Amino acid sequence: MTATTTSRHDLRSLLHGLPGVDKVGVEARAAALGTRSVKSTAKAAAIDLAIRMVDLTTLEGADTPGKVRALSAKALRPDPADASCPPVAAVCVYPAMVPVAAQVLAGSGVHLASVATAFPSGQAPLEVKLADTRGAVAAGADEIDMVISRGAFLAGRYDLVFDEIVAVKQACGDAHLKVILETGELATYDNVRRASWLAMLAGADFIKTSTGKVPLAATLPVTLVMLEAVRDFRARTGRQVGVKPAGGIKTTKDAIKYLVLINETAGDDWLHPDWFRFGASSLLNDLLMQRTKLTTGHYAGPDYFTLD
Amino acid sequence: MAVKAAATAWRRTLPETTRLSVRKTYKLFIGGKFPRSESGRTYLVDGDNVALASRKDARDAVVAARKAQPGWAGATAYNRGQVLYRIAEMLEARREEFIARGVSEPEVNAAVDRWVWYAGWSDKIAQVHGSVNPVAGPYFNISAPEPTGVVAVVAPESFLGLVSVIAPAIVTSNTVVVLTGLPQAAITLAEVIATSDVPAGVINILTGDAAGNAPWLASHDDVNALDLTGVTNPELATELERGAAGSLKRVLRPPAEGIDSAAEPGLQPMTALLETKTVWHPKGF
Structure with a gap:
């Protein structure tokens, strides 16, 4: 149960010794928690918290410096018409766009995250991944979103994945490391639980569900399993690890379901942008529209908010 | 023959009892589906259970209408005309249902004819309402009508x-959210629409509490026009106009004496929901 547990067999017996996940149970639990009704002042507080938890993301081949600048400006002041609207947690871009975003975000308190390690596939030699990471950190990123080698994980080579995370963590220096499990490719909840523990043992500061580049992205049950993992990990080791669902979270309703899930699973220690993030792009506009609805009393329309 | 009768004598015949009535709940029509109200509320109309729409149903209907609008406007005028004519066909086939719900036969006939009349306008309105404008310069200057939106x-x-x-609202490529106080006939019409190749979300129908839901639609930022034809209370109409002003909606307010539905409608119901786009195109190249 320490970060020195690197031998292939030790890791294997530890991860396979974790209790199995009750698939039906976890899905029913997530669905039940998703029916909670959050209204009026509680809803207003939830929306503001969700905005503060957003990692405003653009990860397209077509990203231009202009788009990243605009997105960064939006991160600082999501609703230009309302100064009481809080900034988001971070901007998340490709390494090549880090210097552009860094210019806008410098000194603002909004974090700058960059995906690295041959995102989204992770299929590159370790040296390339480490160089990718160092480059992003040197350019100004203070959070790194790495992908694990799903190929190695599914082949049972937990030691390879473990060593890779340790190496990337080292390359990060002071930057926070978020480890993307890409749960859509892990096939079972048992694998999600194992991958979560593997990443946390190797030193991850955050575990993140998905890249957003495969069809099956973040879901409530997967996030529930990961929240249980961080809760149990803190109980066993005393170290708190954050959780970031990413991909497919588009509406305020979805976001509030996740907040309920955190509160009921990991507890309110995790109800803070330091410990929970939403990887999203279109979610922010929906949060802003719902926020406008609460402050003005009438329904808002997308024409009144920026596209990116 | 006797042999055959004996061979089938073991079959039970259905007992001669009175059938239980199959009671129907009239639900909303949103995005091509027939959901119950999000609020779960219903009310009784002439002994029928009818969904009582809430403001959240109105919000969902606007989302569905907005989603459907570009596709509907992108369809060819010919195609839209065919769809409207199809509604007339299906309505014609289900005349008896409307008559059974208290709509008079001449009114059903007039409604079918009106669908046919509007179907014909789909590929003609742009010619009648658009124009080629004479300008002092080497340009083609063309004004073409475009839909207002939701x-x-x-x-x-x-x-x-x-x-x-x-x-008139849909033949001009708009999509609609309709508040109606005539639930059974309106939802039976929705069943006609649902089987007429009208894309999901182009027509959305909410039953019950029109006066309560209308202000939410009037002030909704994602609604482009408001038709107050069915508002009989002048104070409510004024309140709705005021709500619509916040987002610069186009508002159709009927004359105080009301509108005679039986009279020939003319072009106004269509042109009121069109915006004009004018294009200057250089000539001589």
């Missing part, structure tokens, strides 16, 4: 009136 409609409480507010 239209919220408070429908009059007659079947012909209902058809007369929906048809």
Whole structure:
């Protein structure tokens, strides 16, 4: 149960010794928690918290410096018409766009995250991944979103994945490391639980569900399993690890379901942008529209908010 | 023969009892589906259970209408005309249902004819309402009508009136959210629409509490026009106009004496929901 547990067999017996996940149970639990009704002042507080938890993301081949600048400006002041609207947690871009975003975000308190390690596939030699990471950190990123080698994980080579995370963590220096499990490719909840523990043992500061580049992205049950993992990990080791669902979270309703899930699973220690993030792009506009609805009393329309 | 009768004598015949009635709940029509109200509320109309729409149903209907609008406007005028004609065909086939729900036969006939009339306008309105403008310069100057977008409609409480507010709005490529106080006929019309190749979300119908839901649609930022034809209370109409002003909606307010649905509608119901786009195109190249 320490970060020195690197031998292939030790890791294997530890991860396979974790209790199995009750698939039906976890899905029913997530669905039940998703029916909670959050209204009026509680809803207003939830929306503001969700905005503060957003990692405003653009990860397209077509990203231009202009788009990243605009997105960064939006991160600082999501609703230009309302100064009481809080900034988001971070901007998340490709390494090549880090210097552009860094210019806008410098000194603002909004974090700058960059995906690295041959995102989204992770299929590159370790040296390339480490160089990718160092480059992003040197350019100004203070959070790194790495992908694990799903190929190695599914082949049972937990030691390879473990060593890779340790190496990337080292390359990060002071930057926070978020480890993307890409749960859509892990096939079972048992694998999600194992991958979560593997990443946390190797030193991850955050575990993140998905890249957003495969069809099956973040879901409530997967996030529930990961929240249980961080809760149990803190109980066993005393170290708190954050959780970031990413991909497919588009509406305020979805976001509030996740907040309920955190509160009921990991507890309110995790109800803070330091410990929970939403990887999203279109979610922010929906949060802003719902926020406008609460402050003005009438329904808002997308024409009144920026596209990116 | 006797042999055959003996061979089948073991079969049970259905007992001669009275059938239990199959009671129907009239639900909303949103995005091509028939959901219950999000609020779970219903009310009784002439002994029938009818869904009582809430403001959240109105919000969902606007989302569905907005989603459907570009596709509907992108369809060819010919195709839209065919779809409207198809509604007339299906309505013709289900005349008896409307008559059974208290709509008079002449009114059903007039409603079918009105669908046919509007169907014909789909590929003609641009020619009548658009123009080629003479300008002092080497340009073609063309004005073409475009749809306003999502239209919220408070429908009059007659079947012909209902058809007369929906048809002109959709033939001009808008999508509609309709509030109606005529639930059984309106939802039976929705069943006609649902089987007429009208894309999901182009027509959305909310039953019950029109006066309560209309203000939410009037002030909704994502609604582009408001048709008050069915609003009989002048104070409510003024309040709705005030709500619509916040987002610069186009508002259709009927004359104080009301509108005679039976009369020939003319072009105004269609042109009121069109915007004009004018293009200057250089010539001589």
